[in-house]
């Protein structure tokens with residue numbers, strides 16, 4: 050009897066070799082391995098909220114990241130197979146063609162990704178699935194509460210985590226890690242060995258692409274400062290922590306502009322080129338060897354917001370995308386196409402909003418404060434259904450992360466994890482506080498908007514019918 054085990058490693062938002070518990074598990078379990086990434090066809094056509102889910106900035110960043118990952122895999126005698134199509138059927142091709150016995154992947158917060166795994170389980174019940182936490186600071190079983198009992202607000206979540214004596218994590222792949230742990234587990238060492246590819250992976254249709262072919266057709270590079278891939282992410286991490294920036298993070302993190310005013314780690318964290326545990330370990334080192342202050346704590350605090358939204362997405366599943374959110378309470382908004390178009394184009398009557406939207410569209414990045422301002426305007430001044438704004442962010446953000454994006458939008462729209470009815474940012478006050486000299490608005494041409502929100506006002510409506 051042939052007892053050979055052949056694994057399929059499905060890469061998602063874990064495009065790295067360091068701190069990679071899921072890949073480590075595969076390495077320790079199988080004789081042969083196929084490494085796959087699926088470029089899903091649904092990403093490229095408009096969703097029900099009008100926007101395709103991946104725009105040019107993130108697509109370029111993703112291709113950089115895949116190319117970098119493939120280079121690393123090749124050093125270990127492997128290759129990355131990139132498939133383009135529907136997720137389930139694409140993976141199924143490999144399952145059949147290569148006689149796969151085990152699937153390995155990182156736990157994904159997206160509802161669609163979870164459903165695809167269920168579909169594979171139903172159709173290929175003989176294939177073992179290994180789904181492992183790698184996108185979060187903590188594993189599910191390290192949380193001091195059952196996921197179904199996730200605290201309803203961030204503050205309660207943070208307090209429970211900070212109060213808990215976190216047990217050390219035995220990944221079973223790396224032996225015991227030192228505990229008890231103050232803030233997270235230590236990141237795992239990089240994977241340094243990979244089982245080889247099976248001699249045959251069956252007939253693959255034309256949706257299958259090898260990274261070098263993809264790179265030839267894709268437009269890579271450009272002027273954007275964000276370059277995808279693990280090495281580029283590690284470099285940004287090391288640059289940020291090599292100076293005094295973390296020590297004054299709290300004072301400057303709300304600035305609308307300025308590369309060093311926040312870590313800029315979000316794009317690498319979002320597609321997993323960098324592990325969040327690696328970031329926290331760097332922060333721990335900084336506190337140990339350079340300084341510990343309110344700012345260094347605040348960086349950790351923001352990472353806990355990220356952590357909260359990840360578990361929130363796991364807890365609430367499809368409710369992440371519902372108009373009524375998790376509160377099951379419909380906001381008083383609608384859809385006005387003209388207002389939506391003006392918001393996207395940066396031509397509303399609000400210069401600060403226009404400037405932010407222009408920066409976002411042109412670079413794929415916007416500061417946290419900028420995101421709060423434009424999202425608040427979308428819901429409050431424009432009265433629009435928040436899901437269209439979230440879907441537009443999903444398309445344009447270079448750091449799009451399903452949990453952070455939809456969770457933050459729900460929060461601002463008043464249908465999420467917030468005791469307050471909703472968050473309304475006063476645009477004049479925001480402008481006075483964060484762009485007092487008008488430089489940001491000038492740089493991003495915020496004053497080229499319309500004076501009126503709607504081209505037709507109430508007086509134009511026909512009466513007497």
Ligand SMILES: Cc1cc2nc3c(=O)[nH]c(=O)nc-3n(C[C@H](O)[C@H](O)[C@H](O)COP(=O)(O)OP(=O)(O)OC[C@H]3O[C@@H](n4cnc5c(N)ncnc54)[C@H](O)[C@@H]3O)c2cc1C
Nearest residue numbers: 311312313314315351355417420421448449450453454457
């Ligand atoms: C409406 C809206 C949508 C957002 N969509 C996304 C998204 O799709 N992807 C994403 O990574 N972030 C999102 N954020 C959160 C935040 O704006 C970005 O993480 C941050 O601006 C990225 O810049 P940075 O890496 O320099 O952050 P820093 O200020 O350096 O923070 C460090 C890290 O903490 C995490 N973080 C910081 N603030 C938040 C927050 N409010 N929520 C969750 N995580 C946070 C991020 O991982 C970030 O990289 C959104 C915020 C809002 C208001």
